[in-house]
Amino acid sequence: MNRTDDISSLFSRFGASAGSYHEFESQIDYKENPPVPEPEKAPASPEAALTIEVVADSAEAPLSEPLVSIEPVASMPEQPASEPAPEPVPVAEAEQNLAYPVDAQLVPPTSQPLITQPSLAILPAAPNRLRNLLAEVVQAREVEAQALAEEAVRQEAARGRPAKCKAHVVVVVSLKGGVGKTTLAAGLASRLRLEGGRTLAIDLDPQNALHYYLGVEQGESGIGSLNGAGHLWHDRLKPGFDGVLLLAYGVLGDDENHALMHAMHEDRHWLARQLDSMDLGASDVVLIDTPTGSTASLAQALDVADEVIVVTTADAASFNTLDPIERLLNAPHARAASSHCHYVVNQFDASREFSRDMLEVFKRRLGQQLMAVVALDNTLGEALAYGRNPMSAAEPSPACEDVLQLAEQLKVRFKTSCAQEVEAQ
Incomplete structure (x- = not known):
């Protein structure tokens, strides 16, 4: 096929004939332009996928309808690598920073606004x-x-602090229960009468048991019910064995007991003031039975004590309480400097080898502070059951004999202290 046939076919497609086609030579000499380097194409956007170009042959007549050419779609440009995420903040540091505004530098930059909830x-x-x-x-x-x-x-x-009580005050204490403290206190009270004087027994133990041993009927009133009620102690004393005057602890309600403990804690010399109101003389003796252990009542009793009797037994458990009781008694302001402290081994069973060995240990440990040893005797317990005074029996038991000897030693000490006070004046 020659060029004429090509032109005829082309004209036929457009509804024309080849006879109307005339070819002529151009009078202008066209020179080809030197190739111009194409500029670097910017990455095509995804929307610019198609381009339209008009193609014309320099040697042919222009066409009435341009040809359409399709270029391949430009590849999507690679997204720039995202910046590294900030390192996580330690939990401890985050908790410390909770009380302060968030640092803006910790928020990664972004081109779009962030929509956040209110931060805590x-x-x-x-x-x-x-x-x-x-x-x-x-x-x-x-x-x-x-x-x-x-x-x-x-x-x-x-x-x-009120003036020192003129009466001789004996305080019976123990850091361990079951040693016969109240029994010994009752026996001493019935045998500590001085010529021309009175013997008063004051029960500071909430167990309220001293009245049993002194033959006094149980009553509701006591030191707790009298406290703060305007009643004087000497008006409520009750007689017991051998003329002993007893002021029982009494049966207290919760409010009365709380008020009594509050009064003792608030006033360190509460008991001293009570004794001062009783107008006691130099021939009077006051024996105070205290609760077991370190209590506010014990502190009040030690504040007025002239003689402190520590009751113990010849066993290992009682021996272990010696150090605590010594620290308690020797604490600053625990008791008057003029008071004296002695120990009594009670309920001693001489038939047991172990008891004898333990007594020897106590003697070596306490030395001159061991004042007396009271034998184990069932007579005291039987007398309590029958409501009798064991100290007034025609034939005293071994335990009663030991208590009598202890009472005589205390009387001698009372006379000695009186003589020393007279000389001091």
Whole structure:
């Protein structure tokens, strides 16, 4: 096929004939332009996928309809690598920063606005807030307690300590139960009468058992019910065996017991003031039975004691209480400097080798402080069951004999102390 046939076919497609086609030579000499380097194409956007070009042959007549050419779609440009994520903040550090605004430098930059919920970072952490509130409450209570203690000290200093009681005060103590403390106290009370004087027995033990041993009927009233009620102690004394005057602890309700303990804690010389109101003389003897262990009642009794009798037994358990009782009795301001402390081994069973060995241990440990040894004797328990006074029996038992000897030793000490006071004056 020659060129003429090609032109005829082309004209036929457009509804024309080849006869109307005339070819002529151009008068202009066209020169080819030197190739121009194409500029670097910018990455085509995804929307520019198609381009339209008009193709014309320089030697042919222009066509009435341009040809359409399709270029391949430009590849999507690679997205720039995202910046590395910030390192996680440790939990401990994050908790510390909760109470402060979030640092803007910790937020990664972005081209689009961030939509965030209100952050709790501007609020203090709940656990820390609760801890601070509890600390404030504790501190307030400590300040209040200190203020009350200082006020109690000021009131005590304003009232001052009353004058020393003229009577001889014997305090019976023990750090261990079951050693026969109350039984021994009752026996001593019935045998400590001085010529021309009275013997008073005061029960500071909440067990309220001293009245059994002294033959006094149980009553509701006692030191607790009389406290703060305007009643004087000497008006409520009840007679017992051998003329002993007893002031029982009494049966106290919760309110009365709380008021009594409060009075003892608030006033260190509470018992001294009570004895001072009883107008006791130099021939009077006061014997105080205290509760077992270290209590407010014991502290009040030691404050007025002239003689302290520590009751123990010849066994290992009692031996282990010697160090604690010594620390208690030798503590500053625990008792008057003029008071004396002695030990009594009670309920001693001479038939047992172990008891004899333990007694030897006590003797070596206590030395001159061991004042007496009271034998184990069932007569005391039987006398309590029958309501009799064991100390007034026609034939005293071995235990009663030991108690009598102990009472005589205390009487000698009373006379010696009286003579020393007279010489001091």
